[in-house]
Amino acid sequence: MKTISQTAGVLFSGGQDSGTCLxxxxxxxxxxxxxxxxYGQRHDIEMECRLDMRESIRSSFPDWADRLGEDHVINLAxxxxxxxxxxxxxxxxxxxxxxxxxxxxxxRNLIFLNYAAALGWRRGFSHLVAGMCEADFSGYPDCRKExxxxxxxxxxxxxxxxxxxxxxxxxxxxxxxxxxxxxxGGETLVEIVRAKSHTCYKGVHSELHSWGYGCGECPAxxxxxxxxxxxxxxxx
Ligand code: ZN
Numbered sequence: 517m518k519t520i521s522q523t524a525g526v527l528f529s530g531g532q533d534s535g536t537c538l539x540x541x542x543x544x545x546x547x548x549x550x551x552x553x554x555y556g557q558r559h560d561i562e563m564e565c566r567l568d569m570r571e572s573i574r575s576s577f578p579d580w581a582d583r584l585g586e587d588h589v590i591n592l593a594x595x596x597x598x599x600x601x602x603x604x605x606x607x608x609x610x611x612x613x614x615x616x617x618x619x620x621x622x623x624r625n626l627i628f629l630n631y632a633a634a635l636g637w638r639r640g641f642s643h644l645v646a647g648m649c650e651a652d653f654s655g656y657p658d659c660r661k662e663x664x665x666x667x668x669x670x671x672x673x674x675x676x677x678x679x680x681x682x683x684x685x686x687x688x689x690x691x692x693x694x695x696x697x698x699x700x701g702g703e704t705l706v707e708i709v710r711a712k713s714h715t716c717y718k719g720v721h722s723e724l725h726s727w728g729y730g731c732g733e734c735p736a737x738x739x740x741x742x743x744x745x746x747x748x749x750x751x752x
Contacts, residue, residue, distance in 0.1 A: 519543075519544065519545065519546050520544055520545050520546070520643070521546045522545060522546065522547070522641065522642075522643055523545060523546075523547040523548065523549065523585070523639070523640065523641035523643070524541045524544070524545040524547075524548050524549075524641060524643035524644065524645050524682070525548075525549050525550075525551050525588075525632050525635060525636050525639070525641050525643070525644050525645070526538050526541045526548055526549070526550050526551065526644075526645040526646070527551055527553075527628055527629075527632055527644065527645070527646040527647070528550040528551060528552055528566055528570075528587075529552060529553070529562055529566060529647075530552070530562045530563065530564075530565035530566030530567075530568075530569060530713060530714055531562065531565075531647070531713050531714060531715045532690075532693065532709055532713045532715050532728070532740060533647030533649065533685055533693060533715075534566075534646070534647045535569050535573075535697075535708070535709045535712070535713045536647065536684075536685065536693050536696055536697045536700070536709060537645050537646060537647045537684060537685065538550060538569075538570075538573065538645075539573065539580070539697060539700045539701050539705055539709075540645065540682075540684045540696065540700060541645040541682075542573070542577070542580035542583050542584060543580070543700050544645075544682075545583070545643065546583055547583050547585050548583050548584055548585060548645075549585045549586045549587070549588065549639060549641065550566070550570060550584075550586075550587045550588070551587075551588045551589075551590065551628075551631075551632050551635060552566055552587070552588070552589045552590070553589070553590050553592050553628055553631070554589060554590070554591050554592060554593065555592040555593065555595040555596050555599075555621070555624065556592075556593050556595065556596015556597065556599070557596070560719075561714050561719050561721045562714050562719075563589070565712060565713055565714040565721075566587075567587070568712050569708060569709075569712040569713055570584065570587060572708045572712050573701075573705075573708060576701075576704050576705075576708065577701060577704075577705075586639075588635060590631050590635070592627065592631070595621070595623070595624065595627060599621050599622060599624075601618055601619060601620065601621050601622075609717055609718075609734055609735065615655070616655065616656075616657075617655075617656075617735065619717055619735065619736075620656055620657075623658075624658065625646075625648060625656075625658035625659065625663075625664075626658055626663075626667055628646075629644065629646070629664075629667055629668070629671065629681070630671065632644050632646075633671045633675060633679055634675075636679070637675060637677070642677055642678060642679045642680065643679075643680050643682065644679065644680070644681045644682070645681075645682045645683075645684070646681060646682075646683055647683070647684075647685050648664060648683050648685070648686060649683070649685040649686055649687075649688065649693075650686060650687070651686065651687045651688060651689055651692075661683070661686055664681055664683065665681075668680070668681045684696065689743065689746070690739055690740065690742065690743020690744075690746070690747075691743045691744075691746035691747040691750065693743065694706060694709075694743065694744065694747035695747065695750075697709050709728075710727070710728050710744075711724060711728065711729075713728060714728075714729060714730075715728065715730060715736045715737070715740050716729065716730030716731050716734055716736055716737050717734040717735065717736045717737075718730075718731045718733075718734050720732075725741065726741075726744065726748075727740050727741040727743075727744030727745070728740060728744070
């Protein structure tokens with residue numbers, strides 16, 4: 517893969533998708549910074565996992581370690597205060613009357629991109645990398661490519677600078693995301709993402725299953741375990 521000799525900012529939550537995106541960015545750009553958001557998530561485990569995963573990638577991939585720059589954590593507590601969702605309040609995981617999951621945090625991805633772009637303004641990067649995916653998940657309207665393209669157009673106009681958003685997982689299934697991790701970093705990266713990332717909506721991080729940590733029952737765990745099973749099946 518040809519390296520782009522510029523810096524990228526990766527929206528890095530500590531989950532499977534953003535962990536794979538971090539590896540993709542490290543393979544693609546010659547310098548990479550990571551960006552996390554504290555928005556009043558009910559579970560702190562994600563924030564712990566992101567540092568653990570960064571360090572594992574750094575120690576296992578020397579070429580990438582040279583490219584991995586600062587980590588930034590941006591406080592968006594106000595978003596948690598105005599969001600009544602299963603990720604920010606004690607709301608049961610389910611589906612609203614309008615068909616959207618209760619895990620949907622309204623405005624979240626749009627706000628994340630604005631803040632990432634504003635950070636990039638100061639840090640001197642205009643490439644953003646994020647794990648949004650419209651192929652295999654949930655109907656979150658802010659993961660749609662059309663939403664993101666439109667948002668990035670507004671950001672580029674509003675900051676008077678050409679920003680690019682890269683979403684390497686956009687049209688991949690969850691099994692496809694594991695394939696991409698394997699292509700980028702072999703079994704070592706697959707194992708880091710499997711054992712170091714956190715995706716479970718309930719914040720359960722006590723037992724390591726074949727597909728990773730989690731409760732095994734929430735929609736995120738169901739999707740993750742199903743994707744892992746498909747990935748393993750493909751290899752037989
Ligand atoms: Zn779960």
